[in-house]
Amino acid sequence: MQFEGVLTKMETENGSPIQYYLILESNFINVNQLLDKNVTLKFIKYQCLNCGLDRPIFRQGFCKSCFFEVPQAADWVMRPELSKAHLDQEDRDLEFEKKVQIQPHVVYLANSSNIKVGVTRKSQVPTRWIDQGAHEAIEIVEVPNRYLAGITEVALKDHISDKTNWRTMLKNEIKDEDLVAWRNELKQFIPEEAKPYYIENNTETNLEFPVLQYPIKPKSLNLEKAIEYTGVLKGIKGQYLIFEDQTVFNIRGNEGLYVGISVL
Template sequence: MIFSGQILKMSSQLAEPIQYFLNLNHDLISMNQLFGRELRIKHIGYQCVNCDSDEKIYRMGFCKKCFFESPYASDTIIRPELSTAHLGVAERDLEVEKSIQLVPHIVYLSYTGDVKVGVTRETQIPTRWIDQGATFALPIARTENRYEAGMIEVELKNHVADKTNFRKMLMDELESDLDLKDFRHKIAEYFPKDFKQFASVDEQVVRLDYPYQAPEKVNVFTLDKHPEYSGILKGIKGQYLQFEGDYFMNVRGHEGYVIELDIK
C-alpha cells in the first residue's frame, strides 16, 4: 500500500492511548493501526507549507522566502512576549496576527524529562502538550492575549526551563516524587506582579498516555541524511515515530517534505 504527499505534523486525538494520524496532503492515515508493520519512507521533494513552492524547506516547513515573510513564521510564534497586535502594531500582517495573538492563552508547566514552562493558545490544549511529548501538564495562568502570556513566561523561564530536551523526553524517565502542583507552589514567588491576576490555582494535572515504550537509547535520523528509510513501527511519542532498533524520526521536523510511504 503506497501513499505519497507533503508531510504535515501528525494530528492526534486524546485517548488511552493517544491516537495518531499522519497527515499526507491532508489525507489522514491512522498510525496506531500500523504498529508492527514495516514502513518504507522515501523523500522525493519539497512543498512549502505556505506557498506550495518546491524550493528546499528552510525551517518550520517554510521555504526561505516564506520563513522571513509569512506572519505564520514570525518571531512571536517562538517569542510571544514580542507580540504587538494588542497595540494595533503589525509585525508582518496585522489581521493574521490579531487572529493568533488576541485570543485566550494558557501558560503551563509540563514534564518532558524535565519540568518546563510554556505558552499556547487555549484552543491548542491538549494538542500542544501531546506534540511536545509531555507526560504531565498543568495550566498555571490564563490570559486574554499572547503578549500577557509571553511576559509571564519570560519571568518564569529565569527559574524553569522553557525548552524540551527531546532525548530526555523520549527516554521517558519519570521522577518518582514529581508533583506539578507542588512545583507551581514553589515558583509562585517568581510570578510577575503586574500579571498576578491571570494566575490559575484550581487547575488539575493532566496525564497523557502514549502508545510507546521507552527505548534503551535514542537514534534520530532525518530524511536529509537518509532519504530512504525502512523500519518496523513500534510506537509514537510527541511527534516522533519510534522504529525497531530504537530509531526515531521527528515528523514535525519534516513538515513540507514530500514523501512516498510504502506500508508493507
C-alpha cells in the same frame, strides 16, 4: 498500503492511548494502526507549506524566502513576549496577528524530559502538551492575549527550564512530579500584570502515548540524506515515530518534505 504527500504536524486525539493521524492531500493515516508493522519512508521532493514550490525547506516547513515573509514564522511565534497586536502594532500581517495573539493563552508546566514552562493558546490544550511528549502537565495562568503569556513565561524561565531534552523524553527516562506544588511555588514570580489570572485550583492532566518499546539510544533519521528508510514502528511520542532499531523520526521537524509511505 502506499501513501504519498507532504509532511505536516500529526493531528492528535487525546485518549488511552493518544491517537495520531498523518494528514495527506487526498488521504489520512491513523498512525497507531501502523504499530508493529514495517514502514518505509522515502523522500521524493520538497514542498514549501506556503508557496508549494520544490525548494529546500529552511525552517518550520517553509522555504527560505517564505520563512522571512509569512506571519506564521515571525519572531513573536517563538518569543510570545514580542507580541504587539494588542497594541494595534503590525509585525507582518496585523489581521493574522490579532486573530492569533488576541485570544486566551495559558502558561503551563509540562513534564516530558524534565519540568518546563511553556505558552500556548487555550484552544491548543492538551494538543501542545501531546506534541511535546509530556506525560503530565498543568496550567498556571490563563490570560487574554499572547503578550501577557509571553512576559509570564520570561519571568518564570529564571526559575525553571523552558527546554525539553528530546532524547530523554523518547527514552522515557522521566519521573512523576507534583505539578500542583510546582505551580504554587512559582506563583511568587508571576509578573504583576498577570497575577490576576493565576489559576488557584486545578489538577494536572496525565497523557498516555502509544509506545510498545522505548529506544535505549535514539538516533535521529535524516531522510533528506538517507532518501529511504524502512523499520518496524514501535511507538509514537510527541511528534516522533519510534522504530525497533532505535531510529526516531521527527514528523514536525520534517514538515515540508514530500514523501512516499509504504506499509507492509
